[in-house]
Amino acid sequence: MAANMLLAIQERLPDFSGVERAVGKYVLAHPEKVLQMNTKALAQAAGASPATVVRFARRMGTAGYADFKIQLSAEQHTDPLLLQEITPHEDLAMMKDKLSLRIRQTLTDTNQSLANDQVDAAVAQLAASQSMSVYGIGASLLAATDFVQKFSRLGLAPFLGRDIDEVIAHLVNQPAPGVVVLISNSGENPNVVTIAKSVPAGLTTIVLTKAPKSTLAKMADIVLVTQPTSITGQMRTAATTSLMAQLYAIDLVYYRYFQRRYKDHVQRIQTSFETLHRVQPRRH
Template identity: 35%
Template sequence: MRALGPSLTRSVQAVADAVAADPAGCARLTVTALAERTGTSEATVVRTARLLGYAGYRDLRLALAALAAQQEPGASPALTVDIAVDDPLADVVAKLAHEESRTLADTAAGLDLGRLGAAVAALCAAHRIDVYGVGASALVGQDLAQKLLRIGLIAHAHSDPHLAVTGAVQLGPGDVAVAVSHSGSTDDVIEPLRVAFERGATTVALTSRSNAPVTRYADLVLATSAAHESELRPAAMSSRTSQLLVVDCLFVAVAQQTYERAAPALAASYEALAPRRSARSPRP
């Protein structure tokens, strides 16, 4: 529901928001009652259920009831990510931890293992790997490139859009381009991926929206959970958390499949950096 949010009409969004906020409560409502609660119509409620992949409202109610039954015993239903200005520090910590863990669980549950495996295979065989990301996603892109570099792969992270396109024109079949964008609508990420796609490189998009513009040029789409954002968290940390989970999945799987090369490369990089770590050790 959070992933589809930006593409929904206002009335459908109202139903989706109500269901996402209170799945247990909505599971007890008839289609008429939910329409009244959201200020919409019965037809809108049914249309929302179908947009979410259900045959009708009855199937959506059953899914909501099952979701409510799976909630952890003793969990506080009042726990949300809407952090108020006057929230005590303990509440801030609890709310953030709750959102982070929920985002990780949602991302893991929603990952398409077939696509993930295909992305791993492409990375293992790649001559060169370019990763594109700007803003907060640039940090995730740098993390992926650095991890792959340490196990012997040729990987570059680009946060400058001009350099990203310059690098993309050098790619071709046998290379891989990875675009990291939570919204999937960042032009500075879409453009280099488009260039890499048109030159025959295998392209991968890491995004929370399966129908985002960036996916038009992606051979493989790896979906992350759509993080909830609020006034105090306009760039939600949990969006990066979900991206970093997928990065770790890619890295570990690639390291497994290229272990004979990855293990010595990782050991060599660790050994090369050892003198710098000891030189910077704290004084007694």
């Protein structure tokens, strides 16, 4: 289930069919009325069929319409302003509430969208690999950098690509078996897609994206799906929540990988910690 049903409906409206979108818009406009309606009444009000209402409820991650109303009832006092984009004159308290709501939603939805079998498959490939490389553009580059920082502390040496020509040149000579991690929120960035096309045999492509049906995802061996939450309207803040979702996914893969050789990895972390404190000048 979504952390906040109203926000989740608003976020997913573009993905619904026409009649499902009509149901979603009615729920957003009249959440308290919906709590008193059965499937037939909501269907009539939204210009849909009872079957569409049930399908809509299930697409929102609930067991059915009754379950949908139970979660919706917990949010009947949600301030509608929290579902709107940031405005020029709102106070800091409102801004904090809006952002924290979206972060909670992002982490809850991403936790559900990260399929266990895909996470474990990614970890198994990383563990069996002789080499790792990772690439992302813009905010995704920050996530790629975080991947390198984490796995480097375990004695590994992931290659961080910052330029498409540099990455493709590296891929040609990357030892196999190896892993190529490509990070793209949309899954349609032309540079990242070009890199995916250049991955040679013997290397496994792991894609981190919010778009499981994207061009990049279709080219991947393993897909890790995130669910960033953005504010609808002209000004979108997806770069903020998409990075949150990517960092969470990387943390999950890292901790799962850490488990495989737990004692050895604990020792490596401790050794790096002690070395850093020994070589750094003492701070006063």
